[in-house]
Amino acid sequence: MPFTAKSGKFNASIKTVTVGTGDKAITLGGENVLPFYTFDAPIENAPKVGIEITDFGMENELECVKKYYEGCTTLADIAKRAASFEGVDFLCFRMEGGDPNGANKSTEELMAALKEVAEAVDCPLVVAGSKNAERDAELLSKAAEAVQGKNAIILAAREENYKTVGAAAGLAYNQIVGAESSVDINLAKQLNVLLTQLGVNASSIAMNVGTAAAGYGYEYVASTMQxxxxxxxxxxxxxLQMPIITPVASEVWGVKEAVTTEADMPEWGDQERRGVDMEVQTAAADLACGSNAVILKHPTSIATISKMIKELV
Known part of the structure; x- marks a missing residue:
């Protein structure tokens, strides 16, 4: 008896969110099948890959990343180089220096840096905060104004600051609100409900449901996304039909397997290869679990994940 496969196509679909403007704008979401299930139905909007830079430029980066930016002397130079790498669909600028427990840079300094980056490139933008919810309420609100007209993702509004960030990004300046929750489906849904009740259009929300480097409690990330x-x-x-964007770089390039030098742990092998492997494995798992966009750092990781997406979609 012949086998007739049952279609896995759903009547529901993920909402589409357009990021950026003009010819280089990208669209996230829109699929009505599980990740990479193109045998059930076409996936019109393939997952996208972004590259992350920070307000520190190359100051805090490892040598295996710095070498790709040789000759870059300004943030604008770094942004242009980052946007030029193979497989890059968008640029993420993280205001790492805004952390009050770190460099605690002024808002004025960070907005100047953001404007320099935004003016240097024409690709879609994601603006990420300092990971301090209280400071990010101010920073991301100002950032939404600074990149007005760019249709950027402001990453991210959290339960502690969603009113301030959501109102500025999603209402006042017509940006896309990144809704960040902590690896819990109920918290993810609750934040989306709160943002839409605030008045933010559902088609202007992208979710960051949380992530971790592969091997660091990643099973919770996988089960939540699924x-x-x-x-x-x-x-x-x-x-829960908003597309998912996942910041991988800021998680991966902080774990010991990625940053420990070969001199300190010779038995672990080449440090750059370890870091790239960790970033690729984490990003591939995020995409397989349902992420519509991943943010990476190393050009080799980006080229690898971009190639994987093209071969699967």
């Missing part, structure tokens, strides 16, 4: 996608598609849960 549950979010399952609820969005099979249960038609409209409050």
């Amino acid at each position: 549950r979010v996608k399952a609820a969005a598609l099979s249960q038609n849960d409209t409050q």
Whole structure:
């Protein structure tokens, strides 16, 4: 008896969110099948890959990253070089120096840096905060104004600051609000509900449901993303149908397997290869679990993940 496969296409679909403007604008979401299930239905908007730079430029980067930016002397130079690497769909500028427990740079200094980057490139932008919710309420609100007209993702509004960030990004300056929750489907849904109740259009929300480097409690990330996608598609849960964007770089390039030098741990082998392997493995897992966009750092990781996406979609 012949085998007739059952279609895995769902009646529900992930909402589409357009980032950027003009010819280089990208669209996230829109699929009505599980990740990479192109045998069930076409995936019109393939997952996207971004590259992350920070306000520190190359100051805090490892040598295996710095070498790709040789000759760059300004943030504008770094942004242009980053945007030129193979496979880059968008640029993420992280205001790392805004952390009050770190460099605690002034808002004025960070906005000047952001404007320098935004003026240097024409690709879609993601603006990420300092990971300090209280400081980010101010920084991201100002950032939404600074890149007005860019249709950027402001990453991210959290439960502690969603009113301030959501109102500025999603209402006052017509940007896309990144909704960040901590690896919990209920928290992800609750934040989306709060943002839409605030008045932010659902088509202007992208979710960061949390991530971790592969091997660092990653099973919680995988199960959360899979549950979010399952609820969005099979249960038609409209409050979980926003596309997912996942910042991988800031997680991976802080774990010991990625940053420990070969001199300190010779038995671990080449440090650059370890870091790239960790970044590729984490990004590939995020995409397989349902992320619609990943943010990476190393050019080799970006080229590898971009090639993987093209071969699977």
